[in-house]
Amino acid sequence: MKPDEGPSRVTDLLVLGAGAAGMFAALRTAALGREVVLADPHWSTPNTLAVSGGLVPAAGSRRQRAAGVLDTPQHWLDDLRAFAGDSVNERIAMPVAHALPDALDFLETGCGVAVRFLPDVPAPGHGVARFHAATPASGRALHDALRAAVLAEPRIRVVRDRPAAGVARDADGTVTVDWAAGPDGTPLHIRAARTLVAGGGFGANPAMLAEFLPAMAGAVHGGPPTNDGSTIALGRAWGGALGGMDGYQGQGHSNPDGRTRLGMSLPSLGAILVDRTGRRFVREDVGPSELAAHVLACPGGVALEVFDARLEAALGEHSAYAEARAAGRVLAADDVATLASFAGVPAAALREALDDAAAVAHGVRADPLGRARVARPLEPPYRASWVTGALAHTQGGLVTDGEGRVLDAAERPLPGLYAAGGAAAGLAGRGGAGYLPGNGLAQAFGLAWRAAAAIAAGD
Numbered sequence: 001m002k003p004d005e006g007p008s009r010v011t012d013l014l015v016l017g018a019g020a021a022g023m024f025a026a027l028r029t030a031a032l033g034r035e036v037v038l039a040d041p042h043w044s045t046p047n048t049l050a051v052s053g054g055l056v057p058a059a060g061s062r063r064q065r066a067a068g069v070l071d072t073p074q075h076w077l078d079d080l081r082a083f084a085g086d087s088v089n090e091r092i093a094m095p096v097a098h099a100l101p102d103a104l105d106f107l108e109t110g111c112g113v114a115v116r117f118l119p120d121v122p123a124p125g126h127g128v129a130r131f132h133a134a135t136p137a138s139g140r141a142l143h144d145a146l147r148a149a150v151l152a153e154p155r156i157r158v159v160r161d162r163p164a165a166g167v168a169r170d171a172d173g174t175v176t177v178d179w180a181a182g183p184d185g186t187p188l189h190i191r192a193a194r195t196l197v198a199g200g201g202f203g204a205n206p207a208m209l210a211e212f213l214p215a216m217a218g219a220v221h222g223g224p225p226t227n228d229g230s231t232i233a234l235g236r237a238w239g240g241a242l243g244g245m246d247g248y249q250g251q252g253h254s255n256p257d258g259r260t261r262l263g264m265s266l267p268s269l270g271a272i273l274v275d276r277t278g279r280r281f282v283r284e285d286v287g288p289s290e291l292a293a294h295v296l297a298c299p300g301g302v303a304l305e306v307f308d309a310r311l312e313a314a315l316g317e318h319s320a321y322a323e324a325r326a327a328g329r330v331l332a333a334d335d336v337a338t339l340a341s342f343a344g345v346p347a348a349a350l351r352e353a354l355d356d357a358a359a360v361a362h363g364v365r366a367d368p369l370g371r372a373r374v375a376r377p378l379e380p381p382y383r384a385s386w387v388t389g390a391l392a393h394t395q396g397g398l399v400t401d402g403e404g405r406v407l408d409a410a411e412r413p414l415p416g417l418y419a420a421g422g423a424a425a426g427l428a429g430r431g432g433a434g435y436l437p438g439n440g441l442a443q444a445f446g447l448a449w450r451a452a453a454a455i456a457a458g459d
Ligand SMILES: Cc1cc2nc3c(=O)[nH]c(=O)nc-3n(C[C@H](O)[C@H](O)[C@H](O)COP(=O)(O)OP(=O)(O)OC[C@H]3O[C@@H](n4cnc5c(N)ncnc54)[C@H](O)[C@@H]3O)c2cc1C
Pocket: 016, 017, 018, 019, 020, 021, 022, 039, 040, 041, 042, 043, 047, 048, 049, 050, 051, 052, 053, 054, 055, 056, 057, 198, 199, 200, 201, 222, 223, 224, 226, 227, 228, 230, 231, 249, 392, 393, 420, 421, 422, 423, 437, 438, 439, 440, 441, 442, 444
């Protein structure tokens, strides 16, 4: 790595944001022979990638093939369209789907991430197992590996923890950024013909939430404070159109303080949710994002997720659940009455909810709430945890084409300007229901991959 001293420099690519999309685009563009400046004023604050589950979907990867899973980008697209309907962002969906298997290979060969396929992580809406992850399977592991790769890449110059004093863009697309004197007393001036904005979403910006996503403005924000929408605002000020602004990734399994979460897999394994009265209120298989709004609509905006020790064991090394358990968010009881008393819900209603779910699991009757299946009846010893509906990450942002080029309101590319990740319009939107698990990192890596190719080719 070159340190961020030095008064002035011209670079091929300026990347604003060292998260999933920014680091990946920087590494790929550098691997294609271009010089990159990667700037992040919050370098030392954990970003969305770092707090994420780190599960990356890819359809048709060689790791799936090796595990005997037959899948194609088209199959993933079909699942996305079935799940998200006409809210799919068709400008980018196909290019991202096709980019992901190669992007995953580059995560391993070009970024030093030991990528592995997770055949046993069930995800609502995905017809086959598609998730890949680092080791351990967490966003933090992925983040740390990418940071190490960035710092080791001689073509990437990092400007860290320094807020820009001035950012300007010429009509030809050239962007100049000035940083005031750093700790060493040296100011810095960067000039770039191409710029990728990758500063994440706007979940931590109350004004933008009030304007674009009022339904989630009061929800717990499960993402980091770095999601201030600043690079979306920058691209907008430069003429970029905004799209999908009411789309979001919800998190229906977040513990009420927003610090820990249970992960999305419990309902697929057989968990149920009840409200404060002990009654089920939703078909739990809607997916973790759509679930958020249902939980928020419950009395107090909370629900009790009920499962058992066997389901807990099936989660294995799942890092998000392990953190919630270690933080004391999981109740354990040997019988329904004790569980109900620990949770403060009526025992009779909870018992009835468990009996009803068991009847569905045994095929005795269909679920009155429409749940497709209950994998198995819950048995003692029980587990339960209070959850709320949180906003994980916003999905709206700058409208791009499939190569990450930012488009204006007339759909014309703005010269030299690219976006990816939370700063760019996501794969699907309109509320939380269109977020197919994995859409966030799929778009961040897939669109960054495409943008890097276009940038390196001089497009
Ligand atoms: C709790 C949680 C769990 C998740 N789990 C998953 C999952 O398992 N799978 C999945 O696909 N998705 C998941 N997501 C979503 C996924 O993490 C995001 O979609 C993805 O990280 C977005 O990448 P990004 O690069 O846009 O944002 P980030 O990773 O947040 O990176 C943005 C970077 O830009 C920086 N920045 C901000 N403003 C500026 C500025 N003005 N100039 C320069 N830099 C700036 C920030 O400091 C940050 O480092 C999860 C999200 C959350 C909150």
